[in-house]
Amino acid sequence: MPQWIALGFLVLLVVAAVVPWLLAPGDPLAIAPAEAFRPPGWGHPFGTDESGRDIYTRVVHGTGASLVIGVAATAIGVALALVLGVAAALGGRVVDFGVSRFLEVLFAFPGLLLALLVITVYGPGIVTSTIAVGLATAPGYARIIRAQTRSVASSAYVEAAVVLGRSRGRILGRHILPNAIAPVFVLVTLGVGQAIVWAAALSYLGLGAEPPAAEWGAMLFAGKNYVATAWWMTFFPGLAIVLSAAAATVLGRALQRRGPR
């Protein structure tokens, strides 16, 4: 049941990301200083921000950016992790040692600093924070993929394939990779939520999306200055972040339970 609610919510998010004007026809960037700091009410269901922009419109239009950051960052992290993890698992002892050390370095390196460095080198923005979050989350995925690939590679059914005389390449393509990657899809679902939160944290440090983009983290950052007087400025973007991260987690967990064995 919860996973269906979660799925429904995610579908809504995707709709908001692809065709935001369906849900919120207004302009997310249209300022109206005279309308600033309106609490939620008729006309402005989520209230307005310091420049009189409609927060509901901005939350809806910000979905795309946040979702793209979440998905793309996770994709970058997982792609990198796949290369590293599979290489470590199958590449022999030297490669494994090298990659494992490298992962350990990434783990030991404060994730935020890594992101900070990437962002200061390439300048803040959605693309950079996506890359930064992707990089920072890669070692976690890589470790899981490595373990998974190893256990698949030493599994009885891979041995059975060897006994049947299949070539290394075929075993890799037909048995090891598909089985090693399958659980990663679940991880991705779980990871997207976390990536959104991460990206929001970067925005919070003023390192995320550039103004006036209606990205949730950036909205939160802008709103926290007025948290004592205009709670709705942080509440609704914060709610959007928490709900999407939670929905992704719920769905990921449900997928995990359904997975083979």
Add this chain to the structure above:
Amino acid sequence: AGPAATTATPASGGTLTYATGFGEPTCLDPHVGGNMPQALVGTNFVESLFSQDADGTIVPWLATSGTPSADGLSWDIALRDDVTFTDGTPFDAAAVKANVEHMQDPATASSTAILALGKVTEVQVVDPTTARFVLSEPDSALLESLAQTWLAMESPTALQRTQEENCESPVGTGPFVVSSWTKQDNITLVRNDDYNSPPAGSAHEGPAYLDEIVWRFIPDSATRFAALQSGQVDVIDEMQPDNVVAAESSDQLDVLTGALPGASIRLELNAGYAPFDDEKVRKAFIASADVNPGIESLFFGTVDRSYSVLSSGTPFGASYPDDFAIDPDRANQLLDEAGWTGRDADGYRTKDGQRLTVDFPISTNQSIPAEQSLFEQIQATTKEVGFDVELHPLDLSSWYAALGAWDFGVTSAIYTKNSPDVLRILYHSSNIIPAPSGYHPNNAHVSIPELDADLTEAGQTTDADQREALYADAQKILSDGAYVLPLYDHLQKIGYGPRVQGLSLLPTLQIPTFYDAWVQQ
């Protein structure tokens, strides 16, 4: 706002907690580098030769008078003879000489001295109570410069120590002494019991009332205000506009404000490079950047719109509101004339396929959130006529790097100086050439010979009327050329809680002074 002014007599003793949002100094000696955090805390333990009153008039402090020679090439500064530094070293002309040498020493890297004392070639010890400043050319702003905390007097004995030591515990003549500095947490200042040199206008004599000041660093403005509200700290600075309003309407809290001297908060258009090398484009920008509604809503009436490059706390400021009238039609017309006739799919103007893009690096350390929101609104209103203003929030180092490389179309920089001479620093063509560090104060890339002449002359004459005329002319030139869009005064906003009494701002730099302050036990 606060409780009705109590008639209770000041009581000695107690600890006051101050929370600053300006950041933690990296060195407590205000000679080294020289920024607002240093001035704020430094005012408690070092004192200057001169001070200013509310009108900006120079008044004596550690010095008793300053007299220029007829040619203006030397100043004789008479000193008090009864002051000692808190390490026991007497304050005298030799100390003044040692201080100026310390400020001018490249190793000290005083960013204030390089401009403010640029004309001082040496200090001669005429007698123990007379120091003679020898200048390379006349400097009408010398005494104003000397009134700044960054050029305050420190014990020459203490200055002999290594810079590290001096940074940890500088020694001055002030009402308080640095007792300890726990990095990233607090500086503890204790009362100087032998204090005898309060500035003019003080409410009492002798040592300060407070036993101790705990000087804390709370970078987050919401937390800072929360700490004030909960009584955890007594005084905070860098208040956000909405907090100012909240404090003023609370019966517990009170607010002290004062316009910081120097330049107003303003946008500087980079006239050295495209697209703002074209005066028409600059004028179009200014005619389309509608800031008044934003200033009203974002600042809740705590600031007034400024039409002057100089802040209202600086003498000789001149306003030309008409030059900043909003007129989108005119802006469109100007842009058409300037050749930006095309429009791209997003509605931005183009010329030869190039978009009318204006890069706007924002220092997240210097621009407060309300200000950044105001920039977003400028972005939105200038978009109407086709400007693509791109806001880039940057950390301080990156921001300076972008400015140093002239990699911006418009920016906002703060410059605090207690003299209209700030105009020379900001708009004299010589200050386009960057300092070796890459820093150039003339961000607008203004290079106009008449303006240079006005500013040089104004900096040399001591005749007030002549200065006023010259500065007015200079400001008119700037205004006509549309190099600057003034926004509002840079305000010092100090909030304080119910325990605090007798708090005031020193007019020189609008820095709070705790000499007369006391806390209700």
Add this chain to the structure above:
Amino acid sequence: MRFWPVVRGVLVRLVGAVFVLWAAATLTFFGLRLIPGDPAQAILGGPGSQASAEALAQVRAEYGLDQPIGVQYVAQLGRLATGDLGTSYSLKSPVADIIGSQIGGTLLLAALALLVAWVIALGLAVWSTRGGRVAAAVGSTLEIVAAAVPHFWLATVLVLIFSTALRWFPAVSTAGPEGLVLPVLTLALPLAGFLGQVMRESVLNALEAPFTLSARARGESETGVRWRHVLRHGALPGVALSGWAFGWLISGAVVVETVFARPGLGRTLLNAVQLRDVPLVVGVVLVVALGYVLMTLATDAATRLVDPRARFS
């Protein structure tokens, strides 16, 4: 025969740890030199300082910043190898001293947050697997939401509620323990969400495991089953995750220390990066990496101690 494998194991770990430290230092060194901003300015009073040409030249020569970057790198490594972390560009005091004065607060914060997260997670996992469907739903919802809450947001909300409105706890750090409550909660709640999800899984597994059936068949009460058996199994993945959690907490400390105005390594790091204070950043990174390495070793050892199964894998 018995001696060498142990020594070998220790050596491999030691070499691994040194490699990690070296790589972290190298990454930081070059990373910081890539980004805009001049270290010489950090030395001369920070960005925007109007240091004279002589001063800059003097400082560059003094700090070897006029050398090719490779030479600087080797020199820095040489110093690090002898245990000399150098002098902070911006604060002008030895990096070791600065870190020494800052590390206590961060470690205390991280340790308390870890502990509190642990207690909350374990308590929630054990409680919510006991109290029926509603409790289970409430428990897992709390965990998922907690893990999804950005901690910077949480910090502001906690201050608003517990400091401004209720006045229970101070908004900024104090010398006493009450100032730690909100920062620790801010860090601990999201972490508890994560740990709770993992712990709930293993609590459920333990509750279904044959050994709990065996314990019940022995006459153990439900409370006894949880207290004597399930709790440890629930805690186990928490121990294993503590190394990871440490890194997470340090990243979180940057935000929490800023919001709650606490001295500490996180804030030091943020300031040092912004000032391009290379020795200080490298120093902090090394300490954090060392902390991570030690934490991993400790959790490995702890896991082996608690769980003999780990020794055979």
Add this chain to the structure above:
Amino acid sequence: MLRVEDLRVGFGRIGAAPVVDGVSFELTAGRAIAIVGESGSGKSVTARSLVGLAGAGSWQTATALEVLGESLLEEQPARARAGAAGGGPGRADAASGDLRLGAGDSGTGAQRLAGRGLGLSARAWQRVRGRRIGLVVQDALVSLDPLRPIGREIGDALRLHTRLGVGERHARVLELLEAVGMPEPEVRVRQRSGELSGGLRQRALIASALAADPAVLIADEPTTALDSTVQAQILDLFDTIKARGTSLLFISHDLAVVSRIADEVLVMRGGRVVESGPIDQVLGSPRHDYTRALLRAVPTGVPRGLRLAAPPAGAVTAMPVTTAEPPTTTPVTSLPTTTAVGGPSAPVLEVRGVTKTFPVRGGPRGGIRSAVDDVTLTLERGATLGIVGESGSGKTTLARIVLGLTEPDSGSVSLLGEPWVPGAEKLRRPRRRLVGAVYQDALSSFDPRLTVGQILADALGATDLDGASSSAHPSAERVAALLADVALDPALARVRPLQLSGGQRQRVSIARALAPQPDILVCDEPVSALDVSVQAQILDLLDELQQRRDLSYLFISHDLGVIGHMSDRVAVMKNGRVLEQGATADVFADPHHDYTRALLAAAPRLPARG
């Protein structure tokens, strides 16, 4: 001691589809009742119900349930009780004389507790468990908390049911360990179950069930996971317990074991008791077909070539998808032993002086362990070479070497006279199709993503490698043919192995091994995970295939009965060495080695067939 009358237990809706359906028996002091039956017949559920731990979502009813004369049924009127339990449907009718034991915790999904019997209060049940009735649960290997020393686990029962102090408890734990035959009890008390072998774990578990000196001990499959020598020791232990006056309810699927220990036996099938009575009577002259089938299926002492499985009398196992089990192999009842024992034939596989050592990591001593030590064996065409030995004796390692999966340290294996191992995998690959493998855990040898059809098609594809395959056949047909070969419904091709019963999985595994038309099958414990009756079917299938295809088997098992039934020649392994090998009949009749003799002596046997 223990009286059970008309016990019914089920899961889900109360009264519907009971998995234990009307079990009654009476156990008196010092006697042992055994429950036998195939997997899923309800043995464990019966046992657990007696201590109110049938499981989450369970319900139980009985007309009587007494321990030491005290009823374990609820005392209150059924009506009130049912109300308290939520008044679920199917509440037992008081007039019929049934008494509800009550429903187990009706927690679903989220709350996966084992049920707390509600007939008595939770507190009352806690006093029964361990004190009146001790339960040794199934799965001894995982039934002790791996994180706690066994001394604590055993001591817990004392802590719960006695007033002994810490010191006294410790002393008593040592006594108990001594009593169950645990070597070095002082050392063992501090060890955790992960550090103990299976036999030692089983002893510790028994010790914990006996700690509070219960009147009745229920032991659920206490010897299933153990080597026969260890099993013999455990059975001796039960004899001692019984002799002390403790009543024993003994659960097993192994008739031979049961015959050794029990006074009476209950044969269960599908939740019902199909036959019961004194052991000699039931095993000696079984009245029920099912009992007879069970007895037939035991391979021990059955000569080669004789069928073990009964002719199909409907579904033999309880699994639902088994309707199509053995349609094609029905008519044969007895096969002539075509391959004469030791008959002259060309060797297909020769193992010469093979040795393999492993470094021992994490072990207390360090160093290396020889898994296989200078083993020399020969397998002839069409014959079966049986390898028997205890756990850890190196059987699997040997099989892996023969399969070319593990490189031996020294020695060699040749296949059809040509070198096979050692050598590069590349060189082996073209001849891989000659050797197939059947594993103990069939399920894990299947790629979880693939269906049965895909698995078999994959294996058929392997023959394409040397171009010799009949690629004219579309693969679907060839898959169907393969399934038919192992007597499976071709419709199963669309199913995933996870959905199959154990026997069906093993058939698929055999079909896969047969796909490339091998000469040799290496079978590593192919039937160890199966019930006797299913085991019988698989053994029959292997036998039949050998006849039809002239296959050679390297057949590994720890079960002397299975080995004796299947092999022409047998090799006995211990600690990596082959102690003795020869024609099966010779070795069994006249073992030369002490160890072989001990092994044979330890294997429980059924009384002579009636």
